[in-house]
Amino acid sequence: MQVLLVFIVVFVLSVLASSRWLLQWGRFFFLAQLSASGLLFLVFGALVGPHALGLLDVSALDSARPLLSLSLGVCGLLVGINLEPHILRRLPLRAFVASAVQSGAAFTAVCVPMAILLWINTPLSPSGVGGAAVMLGAAASVSSAHFAVLWYRSGRMEHLRGLSVALVAMLDDMFGLAVLALALLFASATSPALGLGLVALATLLGLTCGALIAYLIHGVEDGAELTAILLGGAALVAGAAAFLRVSGLLAGVMCGATLALVGGTQATRAFRALGKVERPTYLLLLFLIGAHLDATDWKAWAVLPVFVALRFLGKVVGGRMATTAAKGVLRFPRELGYALVAQGGLSLCMAIEYLLLVPRADSQLVFGVVVIAALVNEVLGARTIGLSTARPTRPSPRPLPSREAA
Amino acid sequence: MIRDAIRLGLLMALLLAITALTGIRSGLGSGVVLAGGALLLTGIFAGKVAAQTGLPRLTGYLLIGIVVGPFALGFIPKEGVAGLDLVKGLAVSLIALTAGTELRLGLIRRVGKEVARVGALVSLVVFVVIIVAMLLGRDLLPFMREMTWPQAVAVSALLASVVVSFSPTVTIAILQETRAKGAFSEFLLAIVIIGDLFVMLVFALAAGVTKALFGGRFELGVVVGGIGWEIIGSVLVGAAIGFGALLYMKRVGREIPLFLSGLCFVMAELGIHLHLSPLLLSLAAGATIANLDEHIAQRIHHAAEQAGLPVFALFFAAAGASLHLDVLLVVGPVAVALVLLRGISLYLSARAFGPKRAVIRENLWMGLISQAGVTFGLAALIGRSFPAFGADMETLIIAMVTLHELVGPLLTRRALANAGEIREHARSGAH
Numbered sequence: 001m002q003v004l005l006v007f008i009v010v011f012v013l014s015v016l017a018s019s020r021w022l023l024q025w026g027r028f029f030f031l032a033q034l035s036a037s038g039l040l041f042l043v044f045g046a047l048v049g050p051h052a053l054g055l056l057d058v059s060a061l062d063s064a065r066p067l068l069s070l071s072l073g074v075c076g077l078l079v080g081i082n083l084e085p086h087i088l089r090r091l092p093l094r095a096f097v098a099s100a101v102q103s104g105a106a107f108t109a110v111c112v113p114m115a116i117l118l119w120i121n122t123p124l125s126p127s128g129v130g131g132a133a134v135m136l137g138a139a140a141s142v143s144s145a146h147f148a149v150l151w152y153r154s155g156r157m158e159h160l161r162g163l164s165v166a167l168v169a170m171l172d173d174m175f176g177l178a179v180l181a182l183a184l185l186f187a188s189a190t191s192p193a194l195g196l197g198l199v200a201l202a203t204l205l206g207l208t209c210g211a212l213i214a215y216l217i218h219g220v221e222d223g224a225e226l227t228a229i230l231l232g233g234a235a236l237v238a239g240a241a242a243f244l245r246v247s248g249l250l251a252g253v254m255c256g257a258t259l260a261l262v263g264g265t266q267a268t269r270a271f272r273a274l275g276k277v278e279r280p281t282y283l284l285l286l287f288l289i290g291a292h293l294d295a296t297d298w299k300a301w302a303v304l305p306v307f308v309a310l311r312f313l314g315k316v317v318g319g320r321m322a323t324t325a326a327k328g329v330l331r332f333p334r335e336l337g338y339a340l341v342a343q344g345g346l347s348l349c350m351a352i353e354y355l356l357l358v359p360r361a362d363s364q365l366v367f368g369v370v371v372i373a374a375l376v377n378e379v380l381g382a383r384t385i386g387l388s389t390a391r392p393t394r395p396s397p398r399p400l401p402s403r404e405a406a
Numbered sequence: 407m408i409r410d411a412i413r414l415g416l417l418m419a420l421l422l423a424i425t426a427l428t429g430i431r432s433g434l435g436s437g438v439v440l441a442g443g444a445l446l447l448t449g450i451f452a453g454k455v456a457a458q459t460g461l462p463r464l465t466g467y468l469l470i471g472i473v474v475g476p477f478a479l480g481f482i483p484k485e486g487v488a489g490l491d492l493v494k495g496l497a498v499s500l501i502a503l504t505a506g507t508e509l510r511l512g513l514i515r516r517v518g519k520e521v522a523r524v525g526a527l528v529s530l531v532v533f534v535v536i537i538v539a540m541l542l543g544r545d546l547l548p549f550m551r552e553m554t555w556p557q558a559v560a561v562s563a564l565l566a567s568v569v570v571s572f573s574p575t576v577t578i579a580i581l582q583e584t585r586a587k588g589a590f591s592e593f594l595l596a597i598v599i600i601g602d603l604f605v606m607l608v609f610a611l612a613a614g615v616t617k618a619l620f621g622g623r624f625e626l627g628v629v630v631g632g633i634g635w636e637i638i639g640s641v642l643v644g645a646a647i648g649f650g651a652l653l654y655m656k657r658v659g660r661e662i663p664l665f666l667s668g669l670c671f672v673m674a675e676l677g678i679h680l681h682l683s684p685l686l687l688s689l690a691a692g693a694t695i696a697n698l699d700e701h702i703a704q705r706i707h708h709a710a711e712q713a714g715l716p717v718f719a720l721f722f723a724a725a726g727a728s729l730h731l732d733v734l735l736v737v738g739p740v741a742v743a744l745v746l747l748r749g750i751s752l753y754l755s756a757r758a759f760g761p762k763r764a765v766i767r768e769n770l771w772m773g774l775i776s777q778a779g780v781t782f783g784l785a786a787l788i789g790r791s792f793p794a795f796g797a798d799m800e801t802l803i804i805a806m807v808t809l810h811e812l813v814g815p816l817l818t819r820r821a822l823a824n825a826g827e828i829r830e831h832a833r834s835g836a837h
Binding site for chain 1: 409416417420422424427428434435436437438439440441442443444446448450451483486489631663664712713714715719786
């Protein structure tokens with residue numbers, strides 16, 4: 001019956017999320033931003049979860065685990081297909097360098113101080129501290145360009161600059177996922193060698209499934225059949241990863257990237273077909289992620305300001321370094337870092353993946369910090385996007401008094 | 407066809423590799439999503455191969471489910487298949503909701519009386535024949551040897567009430583797959599639904615009497631109340647849900663795929679928790695919508711048809727994976743005898759009491775052979791309710807359903823083809 005409740009809540013929220021009336025009314029309480037990005041589902045999930053109202057208990061969350069695995073697989077597949085190899089091949093090296101510099105700066109700004117903080121305050125082993133700090137760094141390194149996209153579509157940001165921000169955000173997904181793999185390597189197994197084996201297994205699984213799905217959809221004309229095969233493929237890769245207890249997100253991304261690489265024109269159709277289920281899947285995932293959040297954990301709230309501040313610093317400094325690195329190749333807004341403050345959904349996927357694969361007490365802390373920070377950064381990002389394009393104010397010439405003018 | 411067979415082969419090779427990896431990985435996770443993905447993909451391609459060889463897609467779904475399932479090659483973990491019950495419930499509701507959108511009052515007025523007459527007579531003949539056969543052959547069935555005569559009669563009636571049951575799910579699936587339309591299709595659909603109402607009624611009575619004869623109490627009021635609630639309650643609650651759905655479609659009309667999934671999920675769960683029939687509930691909801699607003703019914707029908715391929719492939723492949731082949735080996739001969747007896751009874755009674763139109767009278771029996779979800783449900787109920795003989799009887803029924811699931815879809819398709827109601831592109835197997 002609790003699963004039924006989840007479904008009803010998700011459905012009602014989904015309808016409300018597309019209500020204009022609610023969006024207008026919610027403008028005053030940041031609800032519009034949270035609703036548009038779907039993060040309102042995260043909040044509702046946290047409210048009905050076992051750590052708040054308790055409408056969903058721990059056993060209900062356990063029974064919803066297959067849904068969570070499936071949603072992660074679908075999201076990973078979409079991220080992978082979205083990497084678009086034909087665009088990546090044409091990019092100059094400096095674009096990659098710029099992206100790596102900005103995400104690397106955010107990663108370093110968070111990972112190193114957090115490692116020290118965790119080392120001093122928790123009884124974790126060196127590899128445990130390494131894993132948790134790297135995971136926090138990975139979540140900090142990724143960003144969402146949806147505000148930049150909204151701004152250039154509404155004419156408030158130059159089209160080319162908006163696209164450049166979107167490109168950098170797409171590339172930093174790759175960086176973030178590579179770092180997630182590193183975090184899992186340290187933390188998800190008893191030894192780094194075994195961790196490496198599990199990450200390799202997830203990658204291999206994704207590659208194999210991606211190639212197989214590309215072959216399965218080759219020549220399929222019917223849209224409904226294409227969607228069915230893709231959904232089956234997403235379930236296969238996510239399910240195999242969940243069954244073998246390896247990262248479904250990494251496997252999904254590798255699967256999507258392989259499909260994009262070898263799928264030809266069918267990959268574009270696949271992306272469009274999966275796009276139909278993208279929003280419901282994403283909203284369901286956010287709801288389930290929210291339900292796993294323990295908002296009463298004071299440690300997470302204590303670490304949160306440090307994480308947000310360090311990430312902000314890293315993004316601003318990294319953004320300036322990236323602007324220098326990409327000079328003459330990409331045109332960024334004046335302050336690239338301000339346009340990349342929003343964390344986006346991938347960091348949440350990474351956090352829940354870490355929580356599922358690393359069954360330790362500190363995982364809940366890492367998860368809580370990343371999830372609450374995503375909400376804070378979403379609200380913050382809506383404010384800083386305006387600052388990213390603003391020119392420094394110059395004193396305007398004082399208007400002459402009319403009598404003097406005369 | 408070769409390309410689809412190769413695709414199916416590659417999928418099975420991947421599943422084999424995943425199964426092999428489980429040997430080196432200790433402490434496995436949940437296999438539910440893996441089961442869902444594997445059954446959906448293999449189901450789709452097995453269905454295509456089946457269609458290209460002239461078989462119903464549904465047979466392909468069932469066969470591949472059996473092959474990759476836990477009782478044959480074991481590529482799909484047993485608990486993974488069990489975890490798909492939620493999906494199965496959702497699929498039954500979606501299938502029935504879609505069928506309900508075709509149940510208009512005009513159709514019920516046109517064929518209602520005839521269907522009720524034929525359905526009752528055919529069911530009665532099968533019911534009596536199976537009771538007599540069980541009583542004559544009670545020495546062959548170890549669980550009946552020690553029973554007194556009244557007990558043996560009641561248990562035979564209980565088994566016979568289950569053996570009579572038809573499969574609306576399989577019938578609807580085949581009708582949708584072949585896009586069949588016409589007098590025979592209408593009659594067949596109506597009779598399998600009415601037949602199941604008869605089964606519910608007789609099963610509840612037989613179960614009440616059997617319980618009393620095995621030391622329990624027979625309370626007629628409770629039995630009648632239970633049946634009334636299951637049938638009338640399902641129709642009333644279904645109509646209310648249909649009305650609500652209609653209001654949603656008119657006033658909101660957004661997120662229709664998500665809405666339909668949610669609706670079917672609600673009906674499946676309500677059926678379980680309120681002791682209603684999910685099938686009747688969904689049929690009543692669909693029929694309410696169809697009779698109040700034809701345009702919206704068409705929109706729902708279209709949206710549900712879009713989801714038809716994955717729903718059917720997953721549902722029937724999962725049904726195939728759940729079939730207990732080991733059981734078939736144990737009680738095979740008795741099950742085969744009962745299947746043959748049921749088939750012959752259906753053939754003779756349908757020909758004797760069937761409608762005047764020869765095309766319906768001659769082909770009806772083939773459409774009535776299938777058995778699936780409802781029968782499984784009743785078998786499980788017997789297993790739980792009667793500790794003295796329930797487990798043995800459940801085994802026997804499961805073996806019968808396994809056989810019926812394999813031959814039923816083939817015969818239903820053949821009946822539709824004989825009636826000339828299969829649309830050309832479906833007949834050729836092209837999708």
